[in-house]
Amino acid sequence: MTIGLEHYLIVSVVLFCLGLLGVIIRRNLIVMYMGLELMLNAANLALVAFSHFRDNLDGQVMVFFIITVAAAEVAVGLALIVALYRKRQTNDVTDLTSMKL
Amino acid sequence: MSKGQIIMYLPLVVLLLPLLSALLILLFTKRYRQLSAGLSIGAVALGLGISIFLYASQDADHAKSDLIFTWLGIGQADSQALLPGAPGEQTLGFDFSIMNDPLSRLMLVVVTLVGTLVHVFSLVYMRKDKGYARYFGALSFFVFSMLGIVLSANLVMMFIFWELVGVSSYLLISHWFEKPAAADAGKKAFITNRIGDVGFLLGILLIWQQVDTVNIGSLGGQVSTLAGLLIFCGAVGKSAQFPLHVWLPDAMEGPTPVSALIHAATMVAAGVYMLCRVFVIFTPDALLIIGWIGAITALLAALMAVQQDDIKRILAYSTLSQLGYMVMAVGCGGPDSAMFHLTTHAAFKALLFLGAGAVIYACHHEQNIWKMGDLRHRQPWTYRAFVTGALALAGFPLLSGFFSKDAILMQAYLKHMPMFIIGVVVAVLTAFYMTRCVLVAFFGKARSDQARHAQEVPGEMLAPLIILSIFSIVLGAPQIGLHHSLSADIFEIKISPDAKTAHTAAMIAGTIAAALGIVSGWWLYKNAETDPLPSKLGELSRWMRNRFYFDELYAFLNRWTQETLSYAAAWADRWLIAGLGVKGTSGAVDITGCLIRLVQTGNLQTYALLMVLGLLGILAWILF
Numbered sequence: 112m113t114i115g116l117e118h119y120l121i122v123s124v125v126l127f128c129l130g131l132l133g134v135i136i137r138r139n140l141i142v143m144y145m146g147l148e149l150m151l152n153a154a155n156l157a158l159v160a161f162s163h164f165r166d167n168l169d170g171q172v173m174v175f176f177i178i179t180v181a182a183a184e185v186a187v188g189l190a191l192i193v194a195l196y197r198k199r200q201t202n203d204v205t206d207l208t209s210m211k212l
Numbered sequence: 213m214s215k216g217q218i219i220m221y222l223p224l225v226v227l228l229l230p231l232l233s234a235l236l237i238l239l240f241t242k243r244y245r246q247l248s249a250g251l252s253i254g255a256v257a258l259g260l261g262i263s264i265f266l267y268a269s270q271d272a273d274h275a276k277s278d279l280i281f282t283w284l285g286i287g288q289a290d291s292q293a294l295l296p297g298a299p300g301e302q303t304l305g306f307d308f309s310i311m312n313d314p315l316s317r318l319m320l321v322v323v324t325l326v327g328t329l330v331h332v333f334s335l336v337y338m339r340k341d342k343g344y345a346r347y348f349g350a351l352s353f354f355v356f357s358m359l360g361i362v363l364s365a366n367l368v369m370m371f372i373f374w375e376l377v378g379v380s381s382y383l384l385i386s387h388w389f390e391k392p393a394a395a396d397a398g399k400k401a402f403i404t405n406r407i408g409d410v411g412f413l414l415g416i417l418l419i420w421q422q423v424d425t426v427n428i429g430s431l432g433g434q435v436s437t438l439a440g441l442l443i444f445c446g447a448v449g450k451s452a453q454f455p456l457h458v459w460l461p462d463a464m465e466g467p468t469p470v471s472a473l474i475h476a477a478t479m480v481a482a483g484v485y486m487l488c489r490v491f492v493i494f495t496p497d498a499l500l501i502i503g504w505i506g507a508i509t510a511l512l513a514a515l516m517a518v519q520q521d522d523i524k525r526i527l528a529y530s531t532l533s534q535l536g537y538m539v540m541a542v543g544c545g546g547p548d549s550a551m552f553h554l555t556t557h558a559a560f561k562a563l564l565f566l567g568a569g570a571v572i573y574a575c576h577h578e579q580n581i582w583k584m585g586d587l588r589h590r591q592p593w594t595y596r597a598f599v600t601g602a603l604a605l606a607g608f609p610l611l612s613g614f615f616s617k618d619a620i621l622m623q624a625y626l627k628h629m630p631m632f633i634i635g636v637v638v639a640v641l642t643a644f645y646m647t648r649c650v651l652v653a654f655f656g657k658a659r660s661d662q663a664r665h666a667q668e669v670p671g672e673m674l675a676p677l678i679i680l681s682i683f684s685i686v687l688g689a690p691q692i693g694l695h696h697s698l699s700a701d702i703f704e705i706k707i708s709p710d711a712k713t714a715h716t717a718a719m720i721a722g723t724i725a726a727a728l729g730i731v732s733g734w735w736l737y738k739n740a741e742t743d744p745l746p747s748k749l750g751e752l753s754r755w756m757r758n759r760f761y762f763d764e765l766y767a768f769l770n771r772w773t774q775e776t777l778s779y780a781a782a783w784a785d786r787w788l789i790a791g792l793g794v795k796g797t798s799g800a801v802d803i804t805g806c807l808i809r810l811v812q813t814g815n816l817q818t819y820a821l822l823m824v825l826g827l828l829g830i831l832a833w834i835l836f
């Protein structure tokens with residue numbers, strides 16, 4: 112059995128959905144964050160697969176950008192979570208509803 | 213100025229003199245009682261002189277109406293060259309023109325004559341009144357408005373003066389406005405008249421639409437029945453015909469001379485005068501309805517008069533009844549008879565009202581005839597004058613009322629037999645209630661202190677009575693030729709060949725009716741201490757006394773419609789405007805806000821889920 116584009120894409124979709132579920136269902140901010148990373152990497156996987164199967168490097172270039180942005184995002188996001196934890200003594204999203212009027 | 217020009221402008225002078233006097237009184241002399249009265253009397257007396265001169269100098273070749281100035285033109289350009297009207301465009305021009313024909317001159321004399329006498333009578337009658345100057349100012353204003361109706365040469369102008377008469381009558385009826393009854397009576401008269409006037413206005417518009425003119429002189433015979441009846445509505449209001457008759461008896465709350473002037477001789481006659489003026493427009497159907505309305509009014513009012521106790525109310529119902537007579541005459545195709553009766557009626561009804569005024573004055577404002585009695589020895593001259601008036605009204609042979617009633621009965625005999633019979637019945641009733649009034653008030657024993665201490669009134673009050681008595685006696689006589697000039701010269705009516713029989717029949721019926729009424733009245737009320745009729749007639753008498761419950765019926769209808777309407781209006785306001793409109797808008801915004809607020813949980817994951825759902829939605833939209 113040869114592994115084709117669709118297999119990569121299915122894995123990518125599964126990864127993306129798992130990440131999404133993590134973001135929507137889990138209450139812990141850190142775990143939600145991990146879900147987000149998972150979704151980004153699912154996108155990366157799809158892009159790399161497209162790049163490979165179309166003999167075109169555009170997708171891989173895109174992936175480098177995404178990795179860079181994700182790294183920066185993790186730095187900012189984790190810092191925010193730490194700051195929030197210091198402030199509220201919690202990292203459970205259900206306790207963080209002060210956006211509501 | 214030539215003689216023609218002088219004659220052309222004289223009616224205008226007669227018209228404007230009272231207005232001038234009213235304005236002077238209003239602006240300058242309101243504080244000076246005698247001066248105000250003098251101004252008012254001077255204006256109307258001068259008008260009387262001019263009117264008599266005009267009436268005497270009848271010149272057949274003079275134009276019927278004179279243009280004084282063009283008042284306003286609608287759709288007419290000043291310069292035709294600059295603004296040519298579109299083809300087929302309707303134009304409407306109103307001229308301020310003055311009717312100057314024998315009919316209006318006759319009415320001028322009637323109005324100014326009664327007006328002058330009433331003014332003189334008021335000098336004494338109103339002497340102790342606080343609003344003396346105001347009273348004379350309003351009288352002058354009334355005379356001006358009334359003369360305006362008489363002299364109007366087009367319907368729109370007539371309508372304006374018509375309304376002015378309504379206003380001035382309101383002012384005069386409500387002269388004693390501190391009395392709630394007087395204030396209410398004024399309002400009632402005004403509002404009831406308004407109902408008729410709406411019809412009048414609609415009629416004028418309809419006539420304009422149908423024959424393209426509102427000038428009385430150029431009205432033709434192509435006017436529909438409906439327009440004629442709408443015009444008649446105006447007369448129904450002003451001349452107090454059934455079903456708008458309810459205001460006239462209440463208007464007796466005003467000072468008695470006012471009742472004599474307005475509600476006997478002039479204002480209520482305006483409706484009849486107007487009908488005679490526009491007589492050519494009425495179709496046979498319209499005339500039939502007019503005749504029946506008149507006949508019904510005459511009969512109902514005469515029945516009501518039989519059981520009234522207030523001397524002024526008896527006269528008021530009698531006025532209603534006689535006005536019904538005149539309208540019936542118009543309906544039977546006899547405007548000449550109507551005008552004839554109008555003129556004689558003006559004389560003897562003014563006489564009766566002023567006589568009643570003299571009695572009331574002598575009895576210190578006691579108006580109930582059952583509290584009078586034996587006044588013939590205490591007020592011999594008033595008694596004589598009043599009896600003259602009563603006999604003339606009852607149609608006693610060879611007095612003025614006899615001849616004019618005769619003319620109407622003859623007309624009815626020729627046209628509609630049922631109306632003739634009603635006319636004769638009304639004549640009997642008229643003679644009966646006048647006999648009752650005279651016998652109870654002037655004969656028998658004095659039944660109250662006021663009556664015992666009554667004294668003859670001063671000369672200023674007697675003089676008008678005596679002058680009017682003379683008119684009441686002679687005005688109708690064939691030798692004076694009033695009726696002949698009315699029918700032959702003014703209305704140009706051909707005498708039909710049946711007239712001889714009709715004349716004889718009317719004369720015999722009229723005489724028998726008068727005799728029957730007087731004799732039965734004499735028999736019933738001679739030395740009566742209380743009214744014998746209620747026990748004899750029972751329920752019918754109660755209905756007559758309560759005016760067949762018309763006021764109650766109208767009050768009920770008014771209340772019913774008014775309450776239904778106001779409930780409907782309140783419902784619409786509360787639920788449709790305030791509920792659906794105002795509260796609905798705010799409520800819709802409120803509910804939408806509440807619903808949308810549910811979405812804003814503040815929970816990060818909800819937002820994320822919604823975002824995903826939205827994204828999915830967009831995807832689905834793009835892909836499928």
